Amino acid sequence: MSTAPSMAVLAEAADWLVCLQSGEASAQARADFERWRTASPQHAAAWQRAEAVLGDFASLPAETTRRTLSRLDAPRRRQALRVLGLMLAAAPAGWLAWRQAPLWTADLRTATGEQSTLDLADGTRLVLDTASAVKLRLAGATRQVHLLAGSILVSTGRQSLDVTTQHGAMRALDSRFAVRLLDAASRLSVFDGAVAITRAHAGGMYTAQAGEELEFTQDAIASPRPLGASLALWDKGMLVAKNMRLDTLLAELGRYRHGIVRCDPAIASLRVSGAFPVHDFARSLVLLRQTLPVQTSSVGPYWITIERAL
Amino acid sequence: MSAAAPLPQSIATLYSDHHGWLQGWLRRKLGDASQAADLAHDTYVRLLQSRRSAAIGEQPRAFLTHIAKGLLVDHWHRQEVERAYLDTIALLPEALAPSPETRLMVLETLVRIDAMLCSLPEQTREIFLMAQLDELTYQQIAERQQLSLATIKRHMRKGFLACLAAA
Numbered sequence: 001m002s003t004a005p006s007m008a009v010l011a012e013a014a015d016w017l018v019c020l021q022s023g024e025a026s027a028q029a030r031a032d033f034e035r036w037r038t039a040s041p042q043h044a045a046a047w048q049r050a051e052a053v054l055g056d057f058a059s060l061p062a063e064t065t066r067r068t069l070s071r072l073d074a075p076r077r078r079q080a081l082r083v084l085g086l087m088l089a090a091a092p093a094g095w096l097a098w099r100q101a102p103l104w105t106a107d108l109r110t111a112t113g114e115q116s117t118l119d120l121a122d123g124t125r126l127v128l129d130t131a132s133a134v135k136l137r138l139a140g141a142t143r144q145v146h147l148l149a150g151s152i153l154v155s156t157g158r159q160s161l162d163v164t165t166q167h168g169a170m171r172a173l174d175s176r177f178a179v180r181l182l183d184a185a186s187r188l189s190v191f192d193g194a195v196a197i198t199r200a201h202a203g204g205m206y207t208a209q210a211g212e213e214l215e216f217t218q219d220a221i222a223s224p225r226p227l228g229a230s231l232a233l234w235d236k237g238m239l240v241a242k243n244m245r246l247d248t249l250l251a252e253l254g255r256y257r258h259g260i261v262r263c264d265p266a267i268a269s270l271r272v273s274g275a276f277p278v279h280d281f282a283r284s285l286v287l288l289r290q291t292l293p294v295q296t297s298s299v300g301p302y303w304i305t306i307e308r309a310l
Numbered sequence: 311m312s313a314a315a316p317l318p319q320s321i322a323t324l325y326s327d328h329h330g331w332l333q334g335w336l337r338r339k340l341g342d343a344s345q346a347a348d349l350a351h352d353t354y355v356r357l358l359q360s361r362r363s364a365a366i367g368e369q370p371r372a373f374l375t376h377i378a379k380g381l382l383v384d385h386w387h388r389q390e391v392e393r394a395y396l397d398t399i400a401l402l403p404e405a406l407a408p409s410p411e412t413r414l415m416v417l418e419t420l421v422r423i424d425a426m427l428c429s430l431p432e433q434t435r436e437i438f439l440m441a442q443l444d445e446l447t448y449q450q451i452a453e454r455q456q457l458s459l460a461t462i463k464r465h466m467r468k469g470f471l472a473c474l475a476a477a
Contacts, residue, residue: 007475014470018463021441022448049477053426053470056419057442061408064398065443068420069427071394108406112445116406131445258445 005046012036013046017054020303023260030299037299051300058258058302061111109133110150113256113279115235123157127235129180130256130278151180153235156193167217171196175210182215189213189227197221239276246270246292250306257281259302267294267308324370325354332374339382349385353378391421426476430469437462438469 005013016033019025025033037047110116110128118126120138128134132150137143144162145152153176154163160173165186170179175193179186188195188208196207197216208214212224233240241249247268254261256278270292276284285296285304295309329350336346356377395417399407408416427435440451452462 010474011471013474014467017470018466021466022463046474049474050470053473053477054442056423060416060419060423060443062443062445064395064402064408064416065420065423066439067398067401068391068394069424069439071397072391072424108403118403118406 003041003045005042005049009042009046010049012043013050016047017050020260020299030303030305033299047300051302054258054300054302058112061114063109063111107134107136112258115237117235120157122159124159124161125155125157127153129153129234147179147181147186149181151178151234153178169198171198177208185215185217185222187213187215191227233275234278237277237279239278241272241274241276243271243273246272246288246294246306249276253278253281253284259304262303262305264305264307267292267306270294321354321358324357324374328370328374329354331371332378335375336378336382340385345385349378349381352381356381387425388417388421391424392417395420422477423473426473427469429476430472434465434468437465441466442469 016036019029020033037043108116108118108126108128110130110132112131114130116128118128120126120143124143126134126145129151132152133148134152135146135148137146142162143159144164145154146164152163154161154172155176156172156174160171163170163172163179165179165181167186170177170188172193172195175190175195177188177190177193177195179188188197190208190210190212192210194207194209196205198205206214206216206221206224208224211227213227214224215222239249239252244252245268247263249272250261250263253276272288272292274287274291276287278284285306288294288306289296289309293309294306296304296306298304332353333346333350336349337343340346340349353374357374395413399413427438430438437451437455437457440446440454441448446454448459448462448466451457452459455462
């Protein structure tokens with residue numbers, strides 16, 4: 001507090017934030033940043049503010065924040081336009097763009113690191129994992145859940161339920177299964193019962209049985225493989241890895257937190273087994289350091305690097 | 311701020327002479343007696359913290375209303391954010407409604423963030439929020455906005471600087 005940073009130092013901090021957030025920062029740049037941050041109390045104070053700002057954004061539920069800010073905006077914008085003597089015309093393009101973004105229409109959504117459970121009257125339970133979104137259509141003959149992002153765990157109750165993604169539809173009765181949207185496919189993991197898949201375009205069908213896991217796209221259903229123990233316990237807050245690549249594990253754990261985790265390619269293929277708490281990344285890092293020849297270094301809480309221990 | 315520290319004489323006088331008047335002034339602005347009492351109290355706390363009691367000078371009421379006006383603006387801003395936030399979460403399915411503790415935390419943060427962002431032009435704000443809230447990469451934002459990566463970075467830098475200056 002005694003070393004309030006000057007605007008010049010704050011501007012430098014803003015440059016570093018952009019550099020680090022852009023994902024373009026080289027090892028050299030990060031070393032330069034570390035030198036900058038520790039160069040003076042003013043620099044350290046400026047970076048503390050930067051972390052507070054990032055922390056503020058990271059702690060907010062994105063959807064609710066967006067909606068709240070747009071509500072706040074509406075009267076202010078009208079007022080500004082009135083001052084300019086203009087009629088209230090179209091909202092700026094950017095604003096419309098995000099309003100129309102697909103996620104906007106989600107009925108349920110979780111923020112990064114958040115999980116949420118929805119119980120329906122017939123005993124059906126939906127659990128949304130981190131950074132997930134679904135649209136629900138629960139009235140009518142067939143109840144439908146459309147997965148827009150992330151993953152859901154479904155335990156069906158007395159009525160059947162259709163789960164759809166952009167890649168196809170699944171019908172389930174009396175089963176427990178998870179659906180996850182990957183970059184170019186959907187993944188179905190069936191824990192109990194059976195789930196029938198229909199692809200979106202081609203008419204193929206496959207009924208996945210308990211203990212099977214498979215990916216499907218609009219055009220193809222891949223052959224099923226035995227369900228890995230991995231990931232099956234995320235609704236209990238645990239990620240169970242069985243002989244998993246370190247970079248895969250870090251990517252999975254990274255889905256539950258904001259910020260960047262960089263894994264040194266030299267150790268990316270190390271194999272890891274164990275149970276990791278998804279909501280306590282620091283604890284997971286401790287577990288990794290205890291079991292693998294790795295060390296971790298962090299640039300503030302948001303940028304973490306994992307390397308081979310010296 | 312230890313409670314044992316004696317109140318500076320000038321503040322004690324300022325309190326006994328003007329507290330009732332300040333509270334009345336605030337009540338007329340707010341239309342609510344208990345909020346007025348809170349803000350009057352906060353005004354004196356702010357005064358004690360600022361250690362500027364020496365600067366009060368000849369016009370103590372002008373000085374008090376100067377501080378109180380700042381608090382009023384904050385108060386109205388907070389109310390405005392709170393209303394928008396409550397309207398927003400009122401639309402959530404019951405299962406997703408945040409707990410009272412979460413509400414309070416989110417509201418505090420929203421007030422801070424809205425204050426940080428209000429000075430930014432609409433376009434900068436939108437681009438900045440796409441990165442900070444929607445977690446899009448700079449490249450994805452550049453594509454959606456049909457702008458160059460360098461332009462996106464310029465907006466981002468402006469956004470961060472506004473936040474850092476207000477933090």
